[in-house]
Amino acid sequence: MSNKNIQKKETAVPHSVERINDQPVFIPAVDIIEDNNFFKIISDIPGADKNSIDVKFEKNVLTIRAESLEDNYKGELVYGEYTTGNYERSFSVSDEIDSEKIEAKYDKGVLTLILPKAASIKPRTIEVKTE
């Protein structure tokens, strides 16, 4: 349950910030995986339209934003567990990432970001020479 709650938790918008629209903003649940060559961020954003997804990298902060506004209702809602809204989440990224080569893929409500590690921090095998 705890995981699901993270997905549907609304971001705490500071009181000084006015929202542009009345849609709630959700923090999408993510998995972050580290490999030798890259970091992978997998995020559940069900209902989001591909064209609404916005991935930005600015000042070492990677921000993902998406809109899930299609409610598919017919008539009136008689039982509700989720609402439509926006997804937004930011990640601080160190210089270890090659920001030029960040890739994003979207399939079946899941956004996958691949953040390649910079060449300088990749593990290297050092050749041993004989004299």
Next chain:
Amino acid sequence: MSITDLIPWKRNKNVSVNKSRSFHSSLQNEVNRLFDNFGRNWDVDFPFNKEESSVFYPDINLSENENECVVTAELPGMDEKDVNVVLKSGGLTIKGEKKSGSEEKKQNGYIYSERTYGSFYRQIPLPEEIDPDSVEAKFKNGVLTITLPKTEKAKAGRKKIDIKAE
């Protein structure tokens, strides 16, 4: 329809309406929900919450108009092969399994793991009689939409009451 069904659903508020047939099952649902909600807004992982890691509970919405009922379920990362939808008398059953990237998990280090994996089973009581032959289900962007047209009999059973002014 019992009087307990007439609880309004409020947009932008986490109020859920339980549409249960009997008092006992609605009480049971309330108790389950109470436990589910316990600790929901705290950033603390309780041990009993963790036990559910292999079972999850996709969020659903049920809407209705004169001619049909529509059930939508948020199932990110799943497709039609992973989900089984069965219509039985008294309700709709959605079950399936979301496969984790277990191979990835073995090979690589997980830094964060918030997404839910595992199998789920949800049974949704339907408010009226459904024509089983014309039910349609489709997947879009990780959201499953099931359209359930009502039978002619169920449609005929609806009568608008005129209100007279005195």
